[in-house]
Amino acid sequence: MEIDNYKMDYNKKPEQELLDMNTSRCTGCKSCEIACSYHHTKKYSLSNSSIKIFRSNSNGEIEYFFTKSCNLCKNEQIPACVEVCYAHALCLKR
């Protein structure tokens, strides 16, 4: 590996069953990653986010992952990623 792969503990099939992602709506803007990192650290980064969005630059298709650090923003009414999603791709199923 030539480049640090800073988060490898992805859950491809999210344990966070309560979060629903509509990948056809997702625009790949990563606003959820920014909101998530802010929630955890009060700073902006992609490496501290518990949600990870991959956009294919060839056709725009989206893949997404959650890391084990996601706790659905335990003390908040709505998880930060759901609240910020401008494309309304992320939904809470409760």
Add this chain to the structure above:
Amino acid sequence: MQIFLQLKIVFEFFELKGGKIMKGYAGKILRIDLSRGKISTSPSASFNGKYLGGRGVGAWILFNEVPPETPALDPKNIMIFGTGPLTGTSAPSSGRLSLVTKNAVSKGFAYSNAGGHFAPELKYAGYDHLIISGKSPFPAYLIINNDTVKLKKADSIWGKDVWETEDTIKSNLLQSDLQILSIGPGGENLSKCACIMINKGRALGFGGCGAVMGSKNLKAIVVKGSKSIEAADPSGFMQECQKSFRKIDMSIGANFLRQGGTIAKVNPSFPLPTRNYQDANWGEKNLKVEEKKFSSPFEIKRSACFNCSMRCSHFYSIPNDTYAGLVCEGIQTNAIRGFGSNLDIDDPAFIIAANSLCNKLGLHIDEISSILGWAFECFEKGILTCQDTDGLELNWGNQKVALELIRKIGYRESFGNILAEGVAKASQIIGSDSQKYAMSIKNTGINEGGIRIKKAWALGIATSTRGGGHLCGSPNSEGVKSITPEIGKKRYGVPTAGNVITYEGKAKLVVWFEKYKAVIDSLGMCCFTSYWQNNLLGPNDYANLFYKITGKPIDKDKLFIIGEKILNIEKAYNTLSVGFSRKDDFFPDRFIEEPVKQGPYKGERLDKESWNNLLTEYYSYKGWDTQTGWQTEECLEKLGLEKLKKELEKVGRLIINGNR
């Protein structure tokens, strides 16, 4: 693959040397000297404090480090990639990357700006700006991974197109989560029409910057970063961002852009240049290229740049017929003008195919379409024949020939070798009457609608510090119904801001917009969420965002003074390197002599006397000399730009007390 240079930055003394890093910034400039194989970092605070970031800092560094007589493709030229204080934060549409370099087309100043996801990643890697200088002894590409910076031989990617390059790098590095910018064959072959592509579909287009990168033997830059950016007032900044997003959601412009990017504006009366600007109205054919002709059957995905709610960048795929299987991201009106009406081709599939080919070859569609329009018209007028064009018949509407010419330009093949010089130079090479048909300003190809009609739009292009293009001072307010005289007066101090054909107030409007745009470019934001696209983010919003992220109080007036300084640095660089003056702020005679032939603005053209008056008014607002268009001692003193004054005085291009 062999790494021939690597630096692990272990000790960082920059905070001691360069003062405290302002919040919101990464704090460092990364410098790569390709000739000497030297990688170093320095503090960015002193630059950012004066010129915000991005375009502004780039302009100041270019002015100080690249002597104006330096040829653009010389190793002494440098490329300054820059981000701003808002890049990579929760501020709306904060994913823009600026590039400043010596212009390979106009031979003066060049800045370019692109979206995507590269700029935030560069900042997360720890750098506000990246400066590339010199020339690598062999084709190379750069990998930036936080503090580890590597230069690698580009054997496996040199010669490949932009898409193949990105895929190969990701596969070689066993990672897909990387941000990559690269050049295609266009840049490798030093085509003056070459651009740099980010994420396969976003272009740093102006100034032949792809050729500049190619001349440095640099094929690609790969970046990955895991650091963080912090606001001075984290919760205050977050609230300001949320307020900004709400404002955008309430805007009329947002609705348009979300529908299909700028192509949603194409309606039957939308001015489109036809057949190399022989007319400015395409009539009924406009209906064949309106947004719904693209969304169905071609749109497969709505996409967005970093932290943007506009999603104006759509993916289009062609399911069948001639171009089956082609995919392209981000068609905007530039492509419809350049490859549609300009060549008289009303087939959306072709427009997608031509845009896609340019993206893959790394060619700038504005310069390409301008040169194609010129070549087709020269063929029509008999100036060029099949003997000149490698046997190709350049008849209006011929899709196959247009695509073949684009390919030839990318590879500088036969006739394409002349076209690759850009429209102004190519017309000089061909000579005779052909120069009459070269639609260029300051040697830069024109791909614009409404030059004869919208006077402020035209003035913004004519006075653009990067040679041309509407993304310097052209306002997007003319003809917008919601810009009433009251709103025009309140926002810009210009009640006629929404009026289409009048000259009145338009100089003041351009002076306002060019400062506004320089600020947006330097903060790292996208102008699509601003007043420019009739959205509601105004100068006070940017001032508030800047204050909350950096902790440094600022107001609209102070931001605009910085904007004015940036524009004056760019202007001075043009004056020093090419000597551009008042005569260079005129469009080709066609726009003055040939009125619009049909449509709602039939008969409209640029009136020479009125244009002269408009220029005089513009220079007066700027504090420049009205006769030469050059800067005055008084203006530069007022802005505190002593160094510019000295340099201009040395070459006799500073106007002192009205003495010319």
